[in-house]
Amino acid sequence: MKKVYANATEALDGILRDGMLIAAGGFGLCGIPELLLQAIKESGVKDLTFASNNAGVDDFGIGILLQTRQVKKMISSYVGENAEFMRQYLSGELELEFTPQGTLAERMRAGGAGIPGFYTKTGVGTVIAEGKEHKEFNGETYILEEGIFADLAIVKAWKADDTGNLVFRKTARNFNVPAATCGKICVAEVEEIVPRGSLDPDCIHLPGIYVHRVIQGQHEKRIEQRTTRKKEEA
Amino acid sequence: MPWDRNQMAARAAEELEDGMYVNLGIGIPTLVANYVGDKDITLQSENGMLGMGPFPYEGEEDPDLINAGKQTITELPRTAYFDSATSFAMIRGGKIAAAILGAMEVDEKGDLANWMIPGKLVKGMGGAMDLVAGVGRVIVVMDHTNKHGQSKVLKECTLPLTGKGVVDRIITNLGVLDVVEGGLKIVELADGVTEEDLRAATEATIVD
Numbered sequence: 001m002k003k004v005y006a007n008a009t010e011a012l013d014g015i016l017r018d019g020m021l022i023a024a025g026g027f028g029l030c031g032i033p034e035l036l037l038q039a040i041k042e043s044g045v046k047d048l049t050f051a052s053n054n055a056g057v058d059d060f061g062i063g064i065l066l067q068t069r070q071v072k073k074m075i076s077s078y079v080g081e082n083a084e085f086m087r088q089y090l091s092g093e094l095e096l097e098f099t100p101q102g103t104l105a106e107r108m109r110a111g112g113a114g115i116p117g118f119y120t121k122t123g124v125g126t127v128i129a130e131g132k133e134h135k136e137f138n139g140e141t142y143i144l145e146e147g148i149f150a151d152l153a154i155v156k157a158w159k160a161d162d163t164g165n166l167v168f169r170k171t172a173r174n175f176n177v178p179a180a181t182c183g184k185i186c187v188a189e190v191e192e193i194v195p196r197g198s199l200d201p202d203c204i205h206l207p208g209i210y211v212h213r214v215i216q217g218q219h220e221k222r223i224e225q226r227t228t229r230k231k232e233e234a
Numbered sequence: 235m236p237w238d239r240n241q242m243a244a245r246a247a248e249e250l251e252d253g254m255y256v257n258l259g260i261g262i263p264t265l266v267a268n269y270v271g272d273k274d275i276t277l278q279s280e281n282g283m284l285g286m287g288p289f290p291y292e293g294e295e296d297p298d299l300i301n302a303g304k305q306t307i308t309e310l311p312r313t314a315y316f317d318s319a320t321s322f323a324m325i326r327g328g329k330i331a332a333a334i335l336g337a338m339e340v341d342e343k344g345d346l347a348n349w350m351i352p353g354k355l356v357k358g359m360g361g362a363m364d365l366v367a368g369v370g371r372v373i374v375v376m377d378h379t380n381k382h383g384q385s386k387v388l389k390e391c392t393l394p395l396t397g398k399g400v401v402d403r404i405i406t407n408l409g410v411l412d413v414v415e416g417g418l419k420i421v422e423l424a425d426g427v428t429e430e431d432l433r434a435a436t437e438a439t440i441v442d
Binding site for chain 2: 080089124128174
């Protein structure tokens with residue numbers, strides 16, 4: 001089966017529909033599927049729910065879909081970098097399901113592994129636990145969290161082969177792995193598609209079984225907080 | 235003289251022992267890395283890295299290499315990268331020895347609030363709820379009072395909680411307190427701070 005597509009628009013052809021749940025990889029602006037997000041914006045599809053740790057910034061990442069009001073709901077752990085997000089949320093235009101970062105990652109991992117729910121101590125005694133089943137194990141209280149089963153996963157990797165095996169680079173791996181696994185269909189954008197056989201089979205971060213479509217493209221890879229130190233004088 | 239930010243960070247660094255895997259929060263906790271000295275400490279960044287190095291030299295920033303505060307950083311010879319689910323599995327699984335983090339409020343039962351102010355500040359909890367529920371030891375580093383001079387060390391937190399009964403030790407500009415049965419116990423006073431000063435700035439019950 002051919003997995004390599006020419007561009008983001010073609011790779012999403014026949015998949016997008018209003019009201020769908022999309023799991024997106026990335027942490028902050030690091031490792032986000034920027035080309036696929038742009039193509040989703042251009043498609044005009046609306047009422048989307050995104051499971052994504054962050055919501056980008058106003059003009060990059062998921063932020064571009066907030067500007068066009070294509071997003072109905074976010075499932076995220078941190079949205080502090082996006083003024084338009086805050087405005088839409090505080091005015092009630094946008095739903096937000098705050099989910100602790102580790103719980104979000106595990107909800108995606110669980111969904112991808114066919115696990116509908118799991119118990120965790122995270123959030124016990126906080127607003128996160130309200131309305132959720134509580135259960136004791138060995139004298140400690142846990143809450144039930146549900147796996148995420150997304151209609152579509154969009155992720156960004158460093159390299160792929162034509163069978164969809166993915167390799168990530170440094171901290172850009174982040175949510176891309178769990179997000180990819182929890183989608184009924186997963187589309188990956190990469191910096192380079194390499195010939196079959198040129199990735200070390202011992203060093204594949206995500207096997208191609210999880211990846212249905214792949215595109216290669218040019219990435220801006222914007223830096224959110226540029227922090228540096230001065231070289232000491234010799 | 236109460237401790238300044240760097241002195242608080244230096245005091246917090248004394249909590250760390252050779253061989254520990256540690257997660258440092260944003261703000262004063264980040265400064266703790268400057269005071270670990272010769273101790274063999276591995277820093278975790280919950281976005282998927284063990285062995286976090288210092289900020290890069292100008293011109294060497296890598297957009298694929300950031301910490302949990304989204305700042306550009308560097309790797310070390312010991313560095314390992316992994317995905318977010320693996321990262322929080324090691325947090326939830328109790329593999330991280332300690333987390334040092336900031337707070338808006340802490341109370342005498344070890345409750346911690348540091349993620350939102352209703353109607354004002356809605357940024358999110360990020361990984362803080364997972365960290366305080368999962369790591370071996372939770373150490374809070376913060377100013378003892380807010381900018382209006384009101385105590386941040388309370389009988390009961392007023393803001394939405396990050397975790398309930400999770401804090402082990404509180405390090406402030408005035409000293410060090412432990413969460414114990416019935417309240418907080420004074421462990422240490424900052425240089426030139428009297429027990430009377432600390433008690434006056436604390437709303438929480440202090441036990442002997």
